[in-house]
Amino acid sequence: MISTFATATFPNHYTLITGLYEEVHGVISNNMYDPKTNLTFEQSDNMTNNEWWPYPTIWSINEQRKGGRSGVVGWPQDSIHISKYQPFNRSRSFRDIIDQMLLWFNDSIEPINFGAMYFYEPDRTGHQTGPYSKNMTTMVRECDELLGYLLDKIDTNEKLRKNLHLIVTSDHGMEQINGTNNPIYLEDYVDHTKIRSFGVPPVTNIFVLSSNDIDIVLKNLSRIPHSQSYKRQDIPDRYHYKNHERIGDIVVICEPGYEINHHPSRKNFILI
Structure with missing residues (x-):
């Protein structure tokens, strides 16, 4: 990006x-x-x-479409008025955020068709110890493992494996x-x-x-x-x-x- x-x-x-x-x-x-x-x-x-x-945001525009439902977890903005929303909570584990998002996609009654979630790492570690620090290397590895967890969850779910488009991005770089x-x-x-x-x-x-x-x-x-x-x-x-x-x-x-x-x-x- x-x-x-x-x-x-x-x-x-x-x-x-x-x-x-x-x-x-x-x-x-x-x-x-x-x-x-x-x-x-x-x-x-x-x-x-x-x-x-x-x-208007991508999730609010999606909600205007017939059958469109959006879900957002932890995005650094308040307030968000859509079908499914949970605010930012630094004490919440990243895996729990992923599990919640996938539950919304798999909801048997009102599944979402668009989701957005925010993880504050490795940004926080980079600000605290620098982008080239050992701590940053460790955190990037942990984030990579987290992405692997998400991909494994998607691959074991036939519906998501065939239909879900995944975008991984960042908001900015660091020096x-x-x-x-x-x-x-x-x-x-x-x-x-x-x-x-x-x-x-x-x-x-x-x-x-x-x-x-x-x-x-x-x-x-x-x-x-x-x-x-x-x-x-x-x-x-x-x-x-x-x-x-x-x-x-x-x-x-x-x-x-x-x-x-x-x-x-x-x-x-x-x-x-």
Whole structure:
């Protein structure tokens, strides 16, 4: 899969199920600000506010078809109103999620004909220990065994073996962070009293409080090493990331392997 930009969890999950670029569906980061409503989206808050999830999804469209029934387990979005749905639960085993999904497909009265399930690994291990760590190698092996479990379950069920189409994908990739002993702090380059910042460490959306300060803020941000700063209207078209009000006045994009952080005393930037 080729991820949309920015390559973060919630934006790409919403693209997967809507087929829309982030500048269209509006989920432009895991942490974002909506200047129209003055609301802030974070993965732990506002998840049940349907204003963040306004577009039809593959499972809702399937439900509109005659006899169409969808089932979703653990997708990182709330709330989902379809025939069969169970929310994300980190304490639930991945095998249990698979068993539940297959039960829905095999329901003798109201079987589903579309299902989606989400596993938070190996993403979590990659964030914790890096994508090239021994822990990551072990987790990828465990995920491979989990996929084998699912395939075995399908192969032993004649109905599923003959009729089920299986798609395995991811929401984004991952790269090892360089210079962790010498982190890049946003406050070292710009006066934080002149801006509000949101996003994930590789892609930061900057809202400048006064339009008179945009040029000087851009000049200062352009000094950040291993990064490129753009005014919204100058963001390259290939990113499909400039035609939405939730995208900042300035966007700072880091090179692979680098990220921008806030000093620990700053709390308005969420590292995800």
